[in-house]
Amino acid sequence: MFRTIEEYLDALKNAMKDADPALIQDAQADAREHLTNALEAVREKTPEVSEADALGKIIEEYGSPEETASAYREVERRTSPVLKQTVKPQTALGRFFGVYLDPRAWGALLYMFIAFITGIFYFTWAVTGVSLSVSLLILIFGLPLALLFLLSVRGLALVEGRLVEALLGVRMPRRPLFSHQGMKWMDRLKALLTDKATWLMLVYMVVQFVLGTIYFVVIVTVLSVSLAFMAIPVLQSVFHQGAVMMNNVRYSFPVWTYPLWILGGFLLWTIFMNIARGVGQLHGRFAKWMLVSE
Amino acid sequence: MSEIGATTKKFQKELNAGTSSLVLLGVLSRSPEPMYGYQIAKMLEESGPDIPMMKQGTLYPVLRSLEENRLLESMVEPSVSGPPRRYYKITEDGRAALAEWLEIWKQTKKFVDATLKG
Structure with missing residues (x-):
């Protein structure tokens, strides 16, 4: 479904488009960190797997852009706003x-x-x-x-x-x-x-x-x-x-x-x-x- | 069927909303070194049940909110390849909160179990 991390990040941004731009930026940074680390781990173990295949499984575990977006929105809603x-x-x-x-x-x-x-x-x-x-x-x-x-x-x-x-x-x-x-x-x-x-x-x-x-x-x-x-x-x-x-x-x-x-x-x-x-x-x-x- | 599936999913999600903070604090209190998100997710996956309880992506906003409440602190370290990693460490406040939360968790567990047994 997603061939590259960038594609996932774009989809995530899209799923969060009504959210605060700062929250979107945070969510993207977290997702980028996680997906890159996970991809690296998979590549170390099985170098022959293609990026798209590996990402499919990783994202399955990480959550779809919609799921991730709702998790951020949920926590932000519960966290008391500053000042x-x-x-x-x-x-x-x-x-x-x-x-x-x-x-x-x-x-x-x-x-x-x-x-x-x-x-x-x-x-x-x-x-x-x-x-x-x-x-x-x-x-x-x-x-x-x-x-x-x-x-x-x-x-x-x-x-x-x-x-x-x-x-x-x-x-x-x-x-x-x-x-x-x-x-x-x-x-x-x-x-x-x-x-x-x-x-x-x-x-x-x-x-x-x-x-x-x-x-x-x-x-x-x-x-x-x-x-x-x-x-x-x-x-x-x-x-x-x-x-x-x-x-x-x-x-x-x-x-x-x-x-x-x-x-x-x-x-x-x-x-x-x-x-x-x-x-x-x-x-x-x-x-x-x-x-x-x- | 799908109706029940959706309700179950919602129930799981609501349950996770409370427990994930407790689990994350617990993991970080036992870890001698600061850990980054992927490491924590991997560890939970290995020690957890066969069916994953929560999506890994939901951990990150919880980590962030724990940090905001000063129960965790974090620092960014560059990695050899890829973006820098954010390492989380439990604070003294975090340990105090964990002790209280554990007590609540024990009581809740006892109460729920006792009620369900009838």
């Missing part, structure tokens, strides 16, 4: 302040901080890799270098996926998709170069630098402004310093405004947490679109 919202406040006000209890909001905030660091690294890696590979192409070792670089991009995309899933709660692949095994390295390089996914990953790495910087600047700014607002009463009544300085004269805000400053700072941060949660979800969708090959 499920722990409380579900009903009113709009409850939702607004409930953001402090929502792991997705804190996750998004942490992700934005980390994105600043990873963004710089991705950008440096991408720019160095591309320029080194391209400029060394006139020498013979430019090609293997390009291959190594493109493979590293795939690896980094997987790592970024894990980060996105852990902090933003968007399902991403947990297994790399090895679609080029058994190829000669020149063919492998060609396959990587013509694969749209590789280029999308590379673009993502560059864009991440810009986004990471923006996230970082915005977080630091809003956090300092909110804290500064809340610090005004302390500054004035404990340290006896006027909060505003104009023409070398310090002015103090009247005492009755203290609650307003504290409330203002708190509200500002709460609004920002809500926005961060939304941006985190958007970023998760963006990452999925860029990093998960359809």
Whole structure:
């Protein structure tokens, strides 16, 4: 029925077409690992058996694409989704302040901080890799270098996926998709170069630098402004310093405004947490679109 | 006939849904070294009954979900030929869970046997 492993994987993908692309990618990676190992074992024992015959029996034991697809769907359904919202406040006000209890909001905030660091690294890696590979192409070792670089991009995309899933709660692949095994390295390089996914990953790495910087600047700014607002009463009544300085004269805000400053700072941060949660979800969708090959 | 066959298949599948986690944890707790999916499947095939209880493909999503619940941990190692293999190892949490699950399994078995005997 299936002459090659690739055919089985295609059928599996087809059987899972309504499932999450990340789950499909995982299922394919598992099936590829199992079928290759099983085929190897059969070949060692009986080298004269044809690949198609051997595969028939192996797949009989592994399960048809439909059976395998339903097994994955079943387990995924039972596994608790990552970062499920722990409380579900009903009113709009409850939702607004409930953001402090929502792991997705804190996750998004942490992700934005980390994105600043990873963004710089991705950008440096991408720019160095591309320029080194391209400029060394006139020498013979430019090609293997390009291959190594493109493979590293795939690896980094997987790592970024894990980060996105852990902090933003968007399902991403947990297994790399090895679609080029058994190829000669020149063919492998060609396959990587013509694969749209590789280029999308590379673009993502560059864009991440810009986004990471923006996230970082915005977080630091809003956090300092909110804290500064809340610090005004302390500054004035404990340290006896006027909060505003104009023409070398310090002015103090009247005492009755203290609650307003504290409330203002708190509200500002709460609004920002809500926005961060939304941006985190958007970023998760963006990452999925860029990093998960359809 | 096929009606009964389908129901039986469904019954087997539902039964497997619970037992496969227990079996996998048990296998990995006894193995001194981390094992990869195909190895585990092969081992179950050899020690299992003549009629295979479950398709090998159903083991992988269960392994994955056990790992997600931190009962197993895994690492990828390259193989000589073919794609890298993912090796699974039981964690301390996994051993603790296995001990509890075994107790539940024993109770369940006793209960079912006793009920069926009447």
